[in-house]
Amino acid sequence: MAAEVTQILLNAQAVDGNVRKQAEESLKQYQEQNLSSFLLSLAGELANDEKPVESRKLAGLILKNALDAKEQHRKFELVQRWLSLDSAVKAQIKSCILKTLTSHAHDARSTASQVIAKLAGIELPHKQWPELIGALLSNIHQLPAHTKQATLETLGYICEEVSSDVVEQDHVNKILTAVVQGMNASESNNDVRLAATRALYNALGFAQANFSNDMERDYIMRVVCEATLSPEVKIRQAAFECLVAISSTYYEKLAPYIQDIFNITAKAVKEDEEPVALQAIEFWSSICDEEIDILEEYGGDFTGDSDIPCFYFIKQALPVLVPMLLETLLKQEEDQDQDEGAWNIAMAGGTCLGLVARTVGDDIVPLVMPFVEENITKPEWRQREAATYAFGSILEGPSPDKLVPLVNIALNFMLTALMNDPNNHVKDTTAWTLGRMFEFLHGSTVETPIINQANCQQIINVLLQSMKDVPNVAEKACGALYFLAQGYEDMEPTPSPLTPFFQEIVQALLTVSHREDAGESRLRTAAYETLNEVVRCSTDETAPMVMQLVPLIMMELHQTLEAQKLTSDEREKQNEIQGLLCGCLQVIIQKLGSSEQIRYAFMQYADQMMGLFLRVFAIRSATAHEEAMLAIGALAYATGPDFLKYMSEFYKYLEMGLQNFEDYQVCAITVGVVGDICRALEAKILPYCDGIMTQLLKDLSSNQLHRSVKPPIFSCFGDIALAIGEHFEKYLMYAMPMLQSAAELSVHTSGVDDDMTEYTNSLRNGILEAYSGIFQGFKGSPKTQLLMPYAPHVLQFLDSLYMEKDMDEMVSKTAIGVIGDLADTLGSNAGPLIQQSVSSKDFLNECLSSDDHMIKESAEWAKLAITKAISF
Numbered sequence: 123m124a125a126e127v128t129q130i131l132l133n134a135q136a137v138d139g140n141v142r143k144q145a146e147e148s149l150k151q152y153q154e155q156n157l158s159s160f161l162l163s164l165a166g167e168l169a170n171d172e173k174p175v176e177s178r179k180l181a182g183l184i185l186k187n188a189l190d191a192k193e194q195h196r197k198f199e200l201v202q203r204w205l206s207l208d209s210a211v212k213a214q215i216k217s218c219i220l221k222t223l224t225s226h227a228h229d230a231r232s233t234a235s236q237v238i239a240k241l242a243g244i245e246l247p248h249k250q251w252p253e254l255i256g257a258l259l260s261n262i263h264q265l266p267a268h269t270k271q272a273t274l275e276t277l278g279y280i281c282e283e284v285s286s287d288v289v290e291q292d293h294v295n296k297i298l299t300a301v302v303q304g305m306n307a308s309e310s311n312n313d314v315r316l317a318a319t320r321a322l323y324n325a326l327g328f329a330q331a332n333f334s335n336d337m338e339r340d341y342i343m344r345v346v347c348e349a350t351l352s353p354e355v356k357i358r359q360a361a362f363e364c365l366v367a368i369s370s371t372y373y374e375k376l377a378p379y380i381q382d383i384f385n386i387t388a389k390a391v392k393e394d395e396e397p398v399a400l401q402a403i404e405f406w407s408s409i410c411d412e413e414i415d416i417l418e419e420y421g422g423d424f425t426g427d428s429d430i431p432c433f434y435f436i437k438q439a440l441p442v443l444v445p446m447l448l449e450t451l452l453k454q455e456e457d458q459d460q461d462e463g464a465w466n467i468a469m470a471g472g473t474c475l476g477l478v479a480r481t482v483g484d485d486i487v488p489l490v491m492p493f494v495e496e497n498i499t500k501p502e503w504r505q506r507e508a509a510t511y512a513f514g515s516i517l518e519g520p521s522p523d524k525l526v527p528l529v530n531i532a533l534n535f536m537l538t539a540l541m542n543d544p545n546n547h548v549k550d551t552t553a554w555t556l557g558r559m560f561e562f563l564h565g566s567t568v569e570t571p572i573i574n575q576a577n578c579q580q581i582i583n584v585l586l587q588s589m590k591d592v593p594n595v596a597e598k599a600c601g602a603l604y605f606l607a608q609g610y611e612d613m614e615p616t617p618s619p620l621t622p623f624f625q626e627i628v629q630a631l632l633t634v635s636h637r638e639d640a641g642e643s644r645l646r647t648a649a650y651e652t653l654n655e656v657v658r659c660s661t662d663e664t665a666p667m668v669m670q671l672v673p674l675i676m677m678e679l680h681q682t683l684e685a686q687k688l689t690s691d692e693r694e695k696q697n698e699i700q701g702l703l704c705g706c707l708q709v710i711i712q713k714l715g716s717s718e719q720i721r722y723a724f725m726q727y728a729d730q731m732m733g734l735f736l737r738v739f740a741i742r743s744a745t746a747h748e749e750a751m752l753a754i755g756a757l758a759y760a761t762g763p764d765f766l767k768y769m770s771e772f773y774k775y776l777e778m779g780l781q782n783f784e785d786y787q788v789c790a791i792t793v794g795v796v797g798d799i800c801r802a803l804e805a806k807i808l809p810y811c812d813g814i815m816t817q818l819l820k821d822l823s824s825n826q827l828h829r830s831v832k833p834p835i836f837s838c839f840g841d842i843a844l845a846i847g848e849h850f851e852k853y854l855m856y857a858m859p860m861l862q863s864a865a866e867l868s869v870h871t872s873g874v875d876d877d878m879t880e881y882t883n884s885l886r887n888g889i890l891e892a893y894s895g896i897f898q899g900f901k902g903s904p905k906t907q908l909l910m911p912y913a914p915h916v917l918q919f920l921d922s923l924y925m926e927k928d929m930d931e932m933v934s935k936t937a938i939g940v941i942g943d944l945a946d947t948l949g950s951n952a953g954p955l956i957q958q959s960v961s962s963k964d965f966l967n968e969c970l971s972s973d974d975h976m977i978k979e980s981a982e983w984a985k986l987a988i989t990k991a992i993s994f
Contacts, residue, residue, distance in 0.1 A: 127163045131177035149184070157203070158211045161188060165218035168234060175227045182222075182233030189240040195825040201244050216241060220257065223272040231272035239279030246288045255280075255293045262300050267311040274304050274314065278321030286328045294328045298342070301325055305345050305361075312354045319349050319360040326367050333372050343368075343379050350386050355395050362390065362401030369408040373433075376409075380435055388446050396467060403450065403470040406443060409435050410477035417481070436481045443478065444489040447471045451508035454547060472511045479519035487524050490516050498535070503545035510539070510548060514555030517562050526570050529559050533572060537584045540599075546592060553588060553598030556581075560605035566612040573606070578619045581606065586630045589649075593642040596634060600648040603627070604655045611659040620656070624664045627656055628671065635702075641695060650702040654709040665720045668713055672727050675710070676734060679703040683737050697743035704738060704749035707731060708756045715760025728761055732768050739775040744785035751779060751791045755798040765802045773810055780817040786828035789821070793834045800838075800845035808846050815842065815853050822860055829881065833888030836861065840895020848903035850896060857892070858912050865889050865919040869926060883930045886923065890936040897943035906947055913952050916944060920961040935977045937961070938969045942984030945991040953992045962988055 133145035153160045167173055167181035189204055191197045204212070219241070222234035238254075245251040258273050265273065277297050286294075303309070304318025322342075332338040346368070349361035365383065369376065376383070383405065390402035416432045436443065450471025455464070479486045490512050497509035513532060517525060536559075540552045563572050573581060585606070588599035610618045620627065631653040640646035657668055682700050685692075711731070714724040731753075738750040754772070758765045776799075779792030796814055800807055818835050821827050839857050843850040850857075868885045893916055900906050920937055923929055929937065941962050944952055956962045966988070969981035 127167055127181075128173055128177045131167065131180045132174065135176060135180060153188075158207055161185060161207075161215055162211060162218075164188075165215040168230060168237075169218040169222045169225070171225055171227070171230075175229050178227065178230045179233050182230065182237055185219075186233070186237050186240055189237070189244060193826065194829075198825065204241075204244055205248065216251065223276065224266075224269045225272075226268060228268075231268070232275065235272055235276040235279050238276050239283040242280045243283035246284050255289065255297065259293075259296050259300055263303075267314055270304065271311070271313045271317045274301060274317040274321045277301065278317070278324040281321065281324040281328055286330075289328060291331055294325075295332070297325055298322075298329060298332055298338075302342060302345050305349050307348050307352075312352075312357065315349070315352065316354065316357050316360060319346075319357055319364065322346070323360065323364050323367055326364065326371050333375055339372075339375060340378075347379075347382060347386060350390065350398075355398060358390070358394065358398045359401055362387075362398060362405065366401060366404045366408050369405055370412060373409070373412040374431070376435070377433055380433075380439075384439055384442065388442070391446055391450060391467075391471075399450075399467055400465070400470050403447075403467070403474050406436075406439075406447075407470075407474045407477050410474065410481045413481050414477070436478055437485065440478070440482060440485060440489060444475070444486065447475045447478070448490065448493045448508070448512060451475075451511050452504050454504055454507060468508070468511070472515045475512065476515040476518065479516040481519070484520045484524045486516050487520050487528070491528070503543075503548055506539075506543065507545070507548045507551050510536070510551045510555050514551065514558045517555075517558040522563055522568050522570070525563055526568070526572060529563055529572050533559065533577065533581075537580060540584055540588055540595075546595065549588070549591065549595045550598055553585075553595055553602055556585075557598060557602035557605050560602055560609055564606070564609035566609075573609075573619070575619065579623075582620075582623050582627065586626065589630055589634050593637075593639050593645045596637075597643045597645045597648045600631070600634065600645070600652040603631075604648075604652040607652070607656045607659045617663060618659070618661050620659075621661060621663055624656070624660065624667055628653065628667070631656070632674070646699070647702065650706055654706055657706075657709050657713055660713065662717060662719065665714060665717050668710060669720055669724060672707075672710060672714075672724070675703055675706050676727070676730060679707070679734050679738075683734070683741075697741070697746050700738055700741070700743065700746040701749040704735065704746060704753045708749065708753035711753060711756040711760050715756065721760075725761065725764075728757060728764075732757060732772070736771060736775065739778070744788055747779070747782075747785070747788050748791050751788065751795050755791075755795040758795070758798045758802040762802050763804070763806060765799065766806050769799075769803075769807075769810060773813070777813060777817060780814070780821060783824065783826045783828075786831050789827065790831045790834055793818070793821075793831065793838050796838050797834075797841040800841040804845050805847065805849075807842070808849055811842060811846060811849070811853075815856070819856055819860065822864075830884075832864070833881075833884040836864065836885075836888035837891035837895075839892040843892075843896040843899035845899075847899045848905045850899055851905055851908055854896075854908060854912075857896075861889055861892055862912075862915055862919075865915075869919070869922045879928065883933050886929070886933050887936050889919075890933065890940050893940050894936065894943050897940070897947040901943075901947045907951075909948060910951060913944060913948060913955055916940065917955055917959045917961065920965070921959055924961045924965040931974050931977060934969060934972070935974070935980050938966065938977065938984050939980045941966065942980065942987040945984070945987040949991050956988055957992060 130145045130148050133141050134149060136142045136145070164181040164185045168178050168185065170178070189200055191200055216238075219234050219237050222230055223238075225231050225234075242251065242254055246254070255277075258277060262270060262273055277300065281297070289297075301318050301321045304314050305322060306315075309315045309318070329342070332342065346361055346364050350358055350365070352358050352361070365387075387402040387405050391399050394402070413432055413434070413436055420432075448471075450467045453467040453471075455466050455468070475486075475490070494509045494513045497505040498513075500506055500509075517529075533556075536552050536556055540549055540556065543549050543552065559572065582603075585599045585603045589596045589603075591599070607620060610620060631649045634640065634649040635646050635653075637645065640649065657671070660668060679700065682696050682703070685696055688696060714720055717724075735750045735754050735757075738746050776792060776796065779788055779795075782788045782792070796818075818838060822832060822835055839853075839861070842853075864885065868882050868889065897909065900909055920941060923933070923937055941956070941959075945956055945962075966981055966985060969977050970985065972978050972981070
């Protein structure tokens with residue numbers, strides 16, 4: 123087999139489908155029969171300069187895929203499989219791949235680089251292949267240019283693949299030295315210089331110690347800044363990408379360089395090619411992100427506890443930065459509105475301007491307004507569009523006091539422009555700007571309203587008229603209407619100013635959703651999102667009109683379910699529409715299900731709706747399933763105990779959703795719906811609990827399910843226990859050990875990074891909600907004794923959470939509630955245990971003096987329950 127491998131690899135890329143299929147089968151068989159020999163022959167193929175480059179490249183690719191996969195569980199299997207191979211075989215494979223870095227074929231070298239990095243990602247954390255970094259660096263100075271390029275590329279990939287704690291500082295220093303030397307202006311080979319610059323980008327996370335050393339940092343910064351002036355555009359772009367990464371990783375070290383960086387970026391934005399100019403603008407956007415985060419976290423108060431002070435780089439650069447960004451707004455492209463993923467200098471400049479406004483607030487207004495006033499009425503469309511974009515960009519950040527007077531003047535002008543401007547770009551940006559006005563300067567928090575009886579009618583007329591415009595303008599008009607409706611949501615005067623126009627608005631949005639071209643520019647989605655928002659924010663007066671929507675939307679959903687023999691494009695469109703219609707029904711159910719006067723009449727549609735949702739499940743489409751599931755959750759909440767009659771037919775789809783590991787969002791939503799059904803049916807859900815619990819326990823023990831689904835599953839245990847009370851007894855022996863091991867895990871995984879911290883907190887919250895539901899469910903039952911064996915562990919978990927000191931507000935509130943539930947349910951039996959626990963003393967006192975009234979309330983209740991339990 124090994125002898126024919128070249129031919130098989132070439133056949134696997136043949137045009138003829140049969141040849142290709144046969145070759146793929148052979149490869150699969152070979153892999154299954156003898157993995158070691160299979161991987162060895164691939165490595166040999168990749169390393170052999172006599173072989174055709176196509177077969178070498180595919181050999182490397184298959185090798186890489188044998189080491190890594192996207193899904194966590196699959197990746198874990200592949201890693202274990204590699205680690206268990208014979209060490210002599212592994213050594214041979216590694217030596218072949220390292221040898222490939224000297225090959226003259228670029229594709230073979232590049233593929234080998236990636237394979238080496240994947241192997242490093244597996245072996246270095248296991249303290250294997252310790253000689254790798256040394257071998258790569260040993261003679262990098264004497265190497266021919268192509269090998270040097272491949273070695274630097276490999277080092278870059280390794281830095282991307284492994285975490286910084288598995289590489290010793292001595293190796294990090296050597297990698298950085300090699301990389302920075304490769305970037306130097308004295309390096310004559312552009313390929314080497316580019317590979318080095320890209321490698322530095324990946325290695326920056328390893329360079330903490332080097333950036334803390336003034337001399338080393340100065341040297342690195344100098345080399346990066348020099349590389350931004352390289353004659354080669356790709357090197358300049360990569361160097362600016364390094365600057366962007368440095369701005370977010372080492373913000374606190376930038377002060378000495380910021381003036382030079384401003385000069386370099388300003389020159390690039392003005393004169394350089396687009397890919398380079400975009401990165402130069404991105405540098406300033408990144409600085410804004412850093413400063414916004416610091417200012418939000420510390421509220422401008424840098425006494426004592428802030429890890430990173432704010433250097434106010436943006437504030438200092440304002441007088442030169444803002445004019446530079448305003449100039450970029452005039453570099454629009456002719457057809458940017460039509461292209462969904464369009465990104466160009468003008469858009470990047472506007473985005474950065476918006477971030478600057480959020481960073482400095484009021485200070486930006488006097489710098490931007492002269493540009494707006496000067497260009498807004500110019501005959502050239504680019505100037506009118508740039509002025510409108512500039513104005514729209516600064517509406518978030520500055521105070522309403524500063525903006526409202528300007529918006530009052532601008533509003534009328536914008537409405538006229540939206541109707542009458544001859545240019546599409548200008549109309550598109552105008553509608554977007556109106557949306558921003560309504561989003562940030564209209565609503566219960568703004569003291570002086572920008573919308574009043576006098577202009578409300580005109581605004582609605584213009585927006586409804588613009589919904590008939592080309593798709594991109596109509597989509598932005600829907601967006602503006604969305605924020606207009608949302609702004610009235612919390613306002614006190616019950617007759618909402620939109621009430622008289624309700625029917626007209628709904629009709630216009632339905633008309634938009636039926637447009638032939640509604641598939642362009644997300645128009646159909648925008649129309650439904652806006653319709654949902656208009657319904658969500660409507661008042662009791664319009665409930666009868668919302669009611670009239672029900673048969674209409676149901677009819678449309680019915681029609682999509684009847685459609686036969688669709689092409690794949692039509693099917694995709696149909697799935698999208700089904701999702702949107704189910705989403706719309708969900709909002710209507712929530713609205714009318716809670717309206718006293720109309721609820722009874724509305725419930726007459728429940729059977730038909732449920733029938734339609736069940737038919738949606740029969741079609742394989744994750745988006746539509748998600749939306750139908752959410753709508754059923756809303757229906758369960760609205761129908762309460764009457765939902766029981768749907769359970770026998772719905773149950774199989776509920777089970778399917780809980781088993782849907784591939785579309786894990788569907789699985790997570792289904793878990794949430796189980797909670798809704800528990801609250802609706804209470805004890806009547808009992809006959810279905812064995813099946814549901816079995817499935818939930820399976821989900822938890824599976825390593826194929828995305829981790830984000832696990833916290834909701836735990837809180838679902840709590841929902842089930844609350845619903846069925848002491849009948850939860852038979853699940854305790856399965857559920858409690860699961861909760862215990864998850865609890866132990868969640869105490870020791872904090873503080874790795876923000877994502878992990880957030881996940882850990884949601885996991886803790888799920889576990890605590892489960893405990894809370896279980897204790898409350900058993901309260902007052904003769905079987906409360908069954909919970910006693912678990913009480914010490916629960917209290918120990920709460921103590922360790924308290925000691926860790928990294929709970930967020932949500933976890934604190936749930937945690938203090940659980941102590942109360944435990945005391946309330948177990949009473950005097952648990953008294954001695956509670957008395958020994960730190961969380962019931964110190965944590966309780968901390969929560970009692972919390973600023974958060976929810977935490978304080980929970981704590982006061984817990985204190986009562988604890989006092990009662992201890993005093994018995």
